[in-house]
Amino acid sequence: MSETFEGCERQYCELSASLSKKCTSATLLDGEQKKQKISEIKAGIDEAESLIRKMDTEARSLPPNVKAVLLAKLREYKSDLNNLKSEIKRIASSNLNQAARDELLESGMADATAVSADQRGRLLTSTERLNKSSDRVRDSRRTMLETEELGVSLLQDLHQQRESLLRAHGTLHGVDENISKSKKIMTNISRRMGKNKWIIGSVVALLIVAIILILYFKLKK
Numbered sequence: 001m002s003e004t005f006e007g008c009e010r011q012y013c014e015l016s017a018s019l020s021k022k023c024t025s026a027t028l029l030d031g032e033q034k035k036q037k038i039s040e041i042k043a044g045i046d047e048a049e050s051l052i053r054k055m056d057t058e059a060r061s062l063p064p065n066v067k068a069v070l071l072a073k074l075r076e077y078k079s080d081l082n083n084l085k086s087e088i089k090r091i092a093s094s095n096l097n098q099a100a101r102d103e104l105l106e107s108g109m110a111d112a113t114a115v116s117a118d119q120r121g122r123l124l125t126s127t128e129r130l131n132k133s134s135d136r137v138r139d140s141r142r143t144m145l146e147t148e149e150l151g152v153s154l155l156q157d158l159h160q161q162r163e164s165l166l167r168a169h170g171t172l173h174g175v176d177e178n179i180s181k182s183k184k185i186m187t188n189i190s191r192r193m194g195k196n197k198w199i200i201g202s203v204v205a206l207l208i209v210a211i212i213l214i215l216y217f218k219l220k221k
Helices: 003-026 031-060 064-220
Strands: none
Touching: 003 031, 003 064, 031 064
């Protein structure tokens, strides 16, 4: 095996182990320390890529039987390096997310203060409107109660007037019946008076005839 390949391989293995430890420790850090650790890991990844390129170039220059074995090792190293890249991306992404959350929190606090003042103003305005609405409701309720009392009074008056009209109607009906009876009585009286007139006239006529006959017979003697 090539001494150059072995030297690069030894350096890569040591560097890979170191980068793995740094990735683990980076997940436990925050803020600037985490950013610094991520920068160190990225620099180490660049160095690891350089070592892999050197090993690839050296392996391809060796005889086929040796080259095949070394290229198989390189595939494992490249897979390991890709895993490290994915891990550092995940760590960096979480760091960005945390920074974004912190920024949002700070801006949110400022906005919350402004919004709170605005909300207090709107709340005071809403409270004033509510108080005015409550006063209007109380006035409307008082007016409604007064109107209801007036309506009840009018209904009572109308009920009394209805009863009076019903009693007057009953009285008029009784008067109509009495008038009808009086008409019948007067009609009967008129008929009787007519009959009496005829009777009296007949009696008077008979008396006159009788008187004339008596005088005639007396004078004739």
